[in-house]
Amino acid sequence: MKRSSAVLIIVLVVVLVVAIACKRVSITEYHIDSSSCNGCGECLRVCPNDAILYNHLGKAEIDQSKCTQCGECVAVCPNHAIY
């Protein structure tokens, strides 16, 4: 089993290296680290486009169809969960 895990980790690292080396997309896209989000709702308050909502686990989630990448939510998150 340890060998299987090692293989998986190596695969992931290879994917990462490839991904880091590639070109940047032309448009910014924000995501939420759900393991750091505590569902406080500060990001919902400041979003001007109604693009953040709670999922069924009580964590904030970005609706990419509405997000205009203004980045206001990044600064107000007390847990630094938005990147």
Place this chain on the structure above:
Amino acid sequence: MSQPRHLLILAFLLPVLALAAQDAFLLKTGFSSFQDRKKEGVNAFNHLEWEHCFTPRLQLELSSDLSSSDRYLAPADQKFWHNGKLGARYSVSNFDLAASYRNTIYGSSKLLGLYPVWNNLQSQRKEMQHESSLAVQYSLPALSLQAQGRHKHLRFTPYELDLNTFELVEQDPAGVDDVYYGVGGRFDFLEYFSASVAVDHKDGLFAKEGQYRLTDISASLAAQYPVSGQSHLEASLQITNRDGAAISDEKRNLLQTRIRLQQQFSNDLRGWLLYVNNSCLAADARNIYLVSNYLRAQLQYTSPYDASAGSFACLGAKYSPENKANAWFGEVEHKLVRGLYAGAGFNLQPERLNQYSGKLSYHFPGVNEVYLQYGFRDYQTGNRQTRYLSLGSNLYW
């Protein structure tokens, strides 16, 4: 504020207060006075949380989050905000059902631009938002299936530009609806591995042309491996095909790679390291583009000399250069005498804001506290600084 709004807030607050004595209950309340170059003002907040287990199978949750603020948070900040939640969870053997309703009330809200595509209306003033959610999960030893649906309704007052006077004219209240639903399944295999698939669909019902429609089909492979008794490793790779007008061709397939290592260094010191890479495989499958990297490290120390575990220090860093979301942050709190604690914190976001704070608090039985806090915020955009002094309490029953 209108009477129906007061009634809605009371509807959330009263049951919480009435039932508080029976169960786990959390109350955070306080106010702060702030000052910056342009104005002075007061913020007040009140957060109530209550949980009750009727039976081992049925759990009810109520929360009320009320805040009133003069402070500048962001261009879209609302000066009065109340978010109430009523949730229920029912579990029986291998079946789980969770339902919730959230209500958000906006008061003295600012005029905001309406969505990019919305008739000829120029701006809106948010009034109220309703959110309902339903999720079910059926679990077998190696297989779990889940389905979820959400509905969101935002009420607002639209404003239209009068071309004769060049003034915004208030229109009749209107509303927009968004629906989100999806199904998924997870299969566990070889002790540490799992494979998942999911289909999620979202539609903005107010836009007939489907500008806010989005369908995600995702597949992922994950591993959770206890490296030793003190460390735990998680890794996952997920690919999501996103079909919607808002998603450009170059971002059609999102590849998310995630690695998280958690380490218990000693009884008092623990930490974790997280790395997430978001990349995209273009619609033509020829090019891979980088969306963002997210590297985060965090350490937490709890002093063994404080039996109530109130003395602690935490330090963290976040590196996400593509989205200008880098940060350094830390907090320390130390017992001086008896229940008296002194603390300090910093939050440095070089591209956005730097924040420093000092805190004096008195802890009484359990983890209850009253505190006095002084803080300074230095916004990196707009050459603006804010100082604030807060008095508050955190109480638990």
